Amino acid sequence: MILKTIALEPMHGWAIAQRIRQVSNEVLQVNQGALYPALHRLEQQGWIEAEWGESENNRRAKYYFLTKDGKKYLLREEANWDRLSAAIGLVLKKA
C-alpha cells in the first residue's frame, strides 16, 4: 500500500499517512507512528529510497520514492493481489 502511494510521486511520511487515510476512507485505523518502521524496513529491502528535501511549508522533510526494484515488486504484488481478489470474487459470486 505504501509502495502504491509513493508510486505516483516522492512523498514524506506525513503525506503518506494522510493519503493512506484518505484512500482507505478512514477504514484503516492504525497509529500513524507505525508507518515509520514500515518505511525504514522498505528502505532496507531496497524497494524505496529516501532523500531530504524542502517541504510545502519550507521545512526539511524526508521524501521517499520508489526504486526500480520497488516498482517491479509493486507490479508483481499487484498482479498477485488481482488474481487473488478475482478468485475470491469468483468464489463469492458462485456461492
Added chain:
Amino acid sequence: MRWIKKIRLRARSLFRKSSVDAELSEELRFHLERESAKNEAAGMPKEQARRAALVEFGGTEKFKEECRDARRVNLLQDFAQDVRYGLRMLRKNPGFTTMSTLTLALGIGANSAIFSVVNAALLRPLPYLEPDRLLAISQTDRTTGATGVPVSFTKFSAISEQSKTLESVATVYYTSSSLVSDREPEVLNAARVSADFFRVLGVPIARGRSFLPEEEAPGGADVAVITDAFWHERFASDPQVLGKALLLDGKSVIVVGILPASFRFPLQFPEPVVWLPRVFDPTFLRPEQVHSGAGYLGMIARLRPGETVSRTQAELATIDASYRELFGSYVDATRYALTAAGLEESLVGPLRVQLVVLFVAVCFVLLIACTNVANLLLARATSRYREIGIRKALGASRARLVRQLLSESLLLALGGGILGVGLAALLLPALRTISPGTVPRLAEARVDMSVLLFSLALCGLTGVLFGLMPSLQITSKELLERLKEGSRGSSQGGGGRRSRSVLVVAEIGMALVLLTSAGLLIDSFARLIQVNPGFSSRNVMTFPMTLPPEHYRQSQQWEAFYRQLLEGVRSIPQVHAAGVTSYLPLAAGGIYGFFCPEGTACRGLGKDPVAALRQVSPGYFETIQVPLLRGRFFTNDDKTGNQPVAIVNEALAKRNWPGQNPIGKHVANSRDMIQREIVGVVGDTKFRGLSVASFEELYVPMTQIPARAMTLVVRSSAAALPLVAAVRARIAEADRDLPVAGIASMEEVISTSVAQPRMLMQFVGVFAGFALLLAAIGIYGVMAYAVTARRQEMGIRVALGAAHREILRLIVAQGMRMTLAGVVLGVAAALALTRLLAGLLFGVRAADPLIFAAAAIVLVAAAFVACYLPARRATRVDPIVALRYE
C-alpha cells in the same frame, strides 16, 4: 548493485549512529508538526492540536526503537552495548564473577586438556601419507584367541610376494642398542625395519637417504637412519653428520639419513631413535628359528588405492592357506591366522573405551560446573527483578532482555574459557610426565588450533547452556507480574526456586554417576594391586642389560659374563640374593615356545602345547622368592654337559600331569627335542599383567641355554640407592662399555605394569572429586539462598516457639529431599553408564551394589553438611530482626 546499496545503508546506520538517529528524530518531529498544524487548521487550540497529534501517532520512543530494529543494526549495536554493560555488571559483582569464572575455568580447562589428548590419540590422523590406507597386520591364535601375535619373517615374505590388494608391506621389530661414545655407555631405543619401511609410511627422509636394497641383503653395510631429535641431542644438529659412524653394539654404524622433525612413531613407546635395516637376524633368535616361522615382527602395509581392509583380510586367509600347505612344519603354519586392521585402529582401538570414559567424565564435570553457574545466575536474578522490570517497562522486548542476559553469561563463559585453556596448557605437560606411554601419541597432545576452536565452541555452548534458563526465567511474565505486586512476600521467586531445585537434583545425579565410576575404578585398581604376583618385590632391584654381539660372539661368553657378574654382586655386603632371568615378570617382553611333555605323542612345532620360556640362573627364584612346591631349584651343577634339566610352574604341571608328581618326568622343546628332566615345580607368577591369568612357564638353566639379554635381580637389606651404585660398579668391573638403562625396583616394575588403569582411576577420581565439591557448593548455594529468602518465615516460627531442632529439620529436610531425588536419578544413570566401564574393571562388577551404596553415602553426607551449615544459620535468626528486616 542492490546489495552494495544495502551495505552502505547498514554501514551508515551502524557507524553514523548519531546522525541517523538525529534524522529519525527530525523526521518524526516533522510529522508531528504537520499533524498538529493540520489539527490547528481544523480549529483546535494549539495545545490540544499537539496532544491529538501525539495520540494519533502513538508512542514515539517505541516506534523509534522499531525503526532502529528495521534497520537491523540493533543486533550488532546491542551486542556491543550488552558486552559493555555485561562487563560492568560483572565488575560490580566480583564475588559472583570470580566464583563462576573459576568454576567454569575448571570445567572448560579439564575438558580442553582431555580433548587435546583425545584429539591427539583419536581424531588427528597419523602423521603419514594417506594414513587411512595404512594397515597393521598381526596374527590371532586360533586356539586361545589371543590377538596381536607377531608375524614371522617367513610369513611376511609370503605376504609381500603374494598379496595383490597391498601396494607395499614393511616390518619392524623393536630392540635396543648400546651406544659407546665419549660419554657414559647408554642404551638407545632402536628398531630394525625392512628397507622400504619409510616409503610404506610415506615419510620422506629430511637429510640423506633411506636404506638401499643391498643394505637389506644379508651381510649388507651397517647403516642407520636417525630421528631429528637424536640428531639435535647427540650431534648438535651438525649438518656434516651424514657418513659419520656411531659405535652401536660394538659395531661401527654409518648414519645415512635423518628423519624429518615432524616424524612420530606412536606405535612404540618410547619411540625408537635409531633405525637399522635387516629384520631377519634378531639377536634373540637363532637363524633356524627365524627361517621356520618364529613370530617376532610387527607388520605394516599400504593398501592399493580403492582396496579395502575386508578384501585384504580375505586375501590374507588364502595366503594363510597356501602357507600352511607349503610350510606345514613351520611354527606358525597352523596355529595362527593373519589379521589386518587399520593402523590407526590397531593403535588406539584398545584404548578407545578409556578415552571415551575420560571424555564423558570430564563432560559431566563441565555440566555440573554449568549447573552451578546457572544456579548462581538464578539466585542473582531475584535481585534483578526490579532492574529487568524497569527495562521491560521502558520498552525492551523479552528477546532483547534475554539477549542482554545471555551476553553476560557468554562473557562469563569466555572468561572461564580463557582461564580454562591456560589451565589445560598447564595440565598437559603434567599429564605427560605423570603417565607417559599410557595413551598413544600423548606426547603429541598440545593446545593447538583445533583445541582452541573446541574450547571456544565449548564457551559458546556453556554460555548458552547455563545462561538461557535463568534469563528465560527472569524475563518470564509471571515474575514481572509479581514485580507489580511489590517485592514483599514471604517466599520470593517460587518459579526460580523450583528450577534451582531441578538444577541441584540434576547436579547431584551427575555427581553420583562420577562418584560411582570413580568408586568402581578405585576398587578395581585396589583389587588389581592386591593380586598376589607369585613373587615378592620387597627390596628387589632390577638391572636389565644386553651384551653387544660384537664383543660377545660365543654363547659361552654370555654365560661366563653373567656368572662372573653374579659372583661380584653377591659379594656386596647388603646383598641377600641375586640372580638373572631372560624375562622379568610384569615387564614387557617374553618368548614362547612349543614343548612336548612326557606321556604325550609329540606332534611337532606349531601343534604342541605352548609355554613361556625363561632362562634363569641359580639364585633367581630365591631372589624374588618364588615358592618352591616340589623338588629343587637350579644349582651351579646344572650346566652344559650335565643332565639337561627344567623347572616348571604349577600351571604347567597341573595341565600336563594332573594328579601326578612331575619330578623326574621329561619335557622337550619341540624344536630340538632334547629331553629335559624336571627337577622342580615352582609357584605360578603373574607375567603379562596382574589381571592376566597365569600361563604355563618352563624355566631352563641359563648355563644350558645361554641368552645375551638378561635382567639382573638383586635382593638386599639396605636402601635401594646406595645398592644401585655398588651394583653398577660391579657391572662396570665386568664390562666397562656395557650400558645399563632402565634400572628399577621391582615395585616400580609392577607399578608401571598397571600405569594405565591407575591413570584412568586417578583421572576419574579427580573428576569425581571436582563433581562432589561442585555439587556440594550447588546445594549450599541453594540452601543458603532459601534460608535468606525464608528469614521472615523462620522469624515467625521462632517467635511462635519453634525449637532450633525443628528449624534445623525443616531446612535440612528440604535439602535432603533434593539430594535423594538426585541420588535416585544418579543411580539410574550410573547403572546405565557404568556399563561402559565393565571391560575395564577387575574383580568388581559394573553394578556392584556396595560401590553404589558407598558413592551415594559419600554424596549424601556431603550434601548433608552443605544443608546443615545454612540450616544452622536459620536457627540463629532473631525473630525481631527478621520481622523488621522486610
